[in-house]
Amino acid sequence: MAVVARGEAGEDASGRLDPKLLRLAFVLVLGPILAMLDTTIVNVGIEAVAGEFGSPLATVQWVSAGYLLAVSAVMPLSGWAAERFGAGRMWTVSVALFVLGSALCGMAWSAGSLIVFRVLQGVGGGMIQPLGQAMIARAAGPSRIGRVMGITVLPLTFAPVAGPVLGGVILQHLDWRWMFLVNVPVGLVTLLLAARVLPKDPPRDERGGRLDLVGFVLLSPGLAALVYGLSEAGDRGFGTVRVGGAVAAGAVLLAAYGAHAMRGKAAPLIDLRLFARRGFAVATANSFLQGAALYSSMLLLPLYYQRVEHASALEAGLLIAPQALGTALVSFLAGKIADRVGPRPLILTGIVMTMAGTVAFTQLGSDPAGWLLVASLVLRGAGLGVVMAPGMAAIYSSVAPHEAPRAAGAVNTLNRIGGSLGTAVLAVVLQGRIEAHAPGGAASAFGETFWWALGLSAVTLIPALFYPTKK
Known part of the structure; x- marks a missing residue:
């Protein structure tokens, strides 16, 4: 695996985050940022692509669906690929495939060719995050995993916010092809940095079956x-x-x-025996439910501002930015505390904060004050920041270093399924409430749907109660 052994990144007796580890974390987080930005940017520009090629929206939707399916299909392979070919080597190949797919998407001549190139892009994008997480976890070791995860969470929280903003700017001032071409220079810089920073993989003949x-x-x-x-x-x-x-x-x-x-x-692609361990089972269950709660609410927030407040994609991105700000304010501190105490008090606190920050949105039908919604978004984001780093640290602390690649594949896969399930449920509920309140009751429909989002967050309290209280 393309990582240093536990403690080899320069960990001293104080467990400080040395520059070598920080450089590794910085480079490895660039890949997921690229993939997350791309997803949110493209979602904004689907209609522009349909207009360019004169294709029905049902066809062009496969530009997003094809990417999503490719990611889902290859993500479970990340653990085996890391063991067989080396995590660093496979991470580099994945980023390179993502960049190649981005360049080809920017040169697509039809909706069909764009869909094919998006699938290629998804094949690369699907392994980037689990491979990167596994490498960071092994390089950090148990004494620093919380702080390192707290650092890596920071830029990832801004990607869903920055994507619509950047997509709006591109569509307003540039051609839609730049939604994909913007990935190329950033991806090439990432590959150059990776060549300098990522440790060398062990020889291939040391690898598994x-x-x-x-x-x-x-x-x-x-x-x-x-x-x-x-x-x-x-x-x-x-x-x-x-x-x-x-x-x-x-x-x-x-x-x-x-x-x-x-x-x-x-050796199974996802080792189900890992779930026999209480720590891993609890942490992955919480990740599944957190995916359902987070991704579903990230569907509702921009839709509300665009459909009810009539904001542009750019304005909607800016309006939900306070949530990312809240996450940024607390995530590193939460990771630092997680290295000293057990995850249960932190994660329970974060879930309650997230729920409290959602309450105001259940009252959208009563037209709550704008400042209250902004403050609620900051509180929601802070709650997410408190949950994320300790949750990821708990996952990788529950497995041996050599099990990290397959554990990463399992947890990212479940998080993806949870996100899809939560988004589907809330989309169906929202559509039903809009039809029930039509015409003119969109705000009330969103408010009632946010009660479901609040309920999804409440369900995450159940596995959180089973986390250990001490480190």
């Missing part, structure tokens, strides 16, 4: 079908044949994978 082909055939299509079905449910509802068939097929394939993984001789 062959790819579990049966597991791959079951797991990757199963995840893709499940994520596709959930994403379609947001537009079509859960009762349609397309959605029901995709979700059912995904569930059957994943159940078959579970049976195979428990009795198979080959």
Whole structure:
């Protein structure tokens, strides 16, 4: 794996974050930032792409869906790829594929070619975050994992906010192709920095076994079908044949994978035996539910400002920026505290803060004051910042260093599924409430849907109660 052994990054008796570790964390976080920015930027520009190619929106939606499905399909491979080829080598290849896909997307000549290039982009983007997290976790070691994760959370929280803002600027002043081409120079700089900073991988002959082909055939299509079905449910509802068939097929394939993984001789892509450990099971359950709560609310917030307050994509991005500011204010401090105490008090506190910051949005039908919504977003963001770093630290502290790559693949996959599920549920609820309040009741519809977002956050309290209280 392309990491230094635990403590080799220059950890001294005081456990300080030395420059070598900070440089490694800085470079590795650039990759996820690229992928997250790209996703949010492209979502803003779908209609512009449809107009350029004269394609129906149903076709152009695959520009986003194809990327999402590719990410879902390759993410479980990250653990095996890290063990077989080296995490540093595979992280570099993944970023390079993402940059190549971005360049090709910028040169697309039709909707079909753009969709194909987006799939290539997703193949690269799917492994970047789990591989990077695994390398950071192993380089930091248990005494510094909270602080390092607190640092890496900071830029990631701004990406969902900066994406719509940057997308709005690009669409207003440049051609839509720059939504993709903007990734190329940043990606090339990232690759140059990685060549200088990432430690060398151990020799290949020290690596593990062959790819579990049966597991791959079951797991990757199963995840893709499940994520596709959930994403379609947001537009079509859960009762349609397309959605029901995709979700059912995904569930059957994943159940078959579970049976195979428990009795198979080959090393599984996602090792289900990790979930037998209380610490890992609790942390991944919380990550799944946090994904559902976070991604679903990030659907509602910009939609409310655009549909009800009639803000542009640029203005909507700026209006939700206070949430990222709140996260930035507390995440490093929360990570520092997490290195000294158990995760339970921090995570419970963060969830309660997030819930408190959501309450004002349940009252949108009563037209709450603008300052109250801004303050609530700051509080929501602070709560997320308190939860994120200790939660990720708890995950990687619960596994041995050599298990970090497969653990990263598992937790990122579950977080992705949770996000898709939460987004689908809230999209269906929102659509139903809009129809019930039509015409002129959009604000009330959003307010009632935010009660569901509040409920999703409340559910995350359940696994959080099972975290340890002491480090």
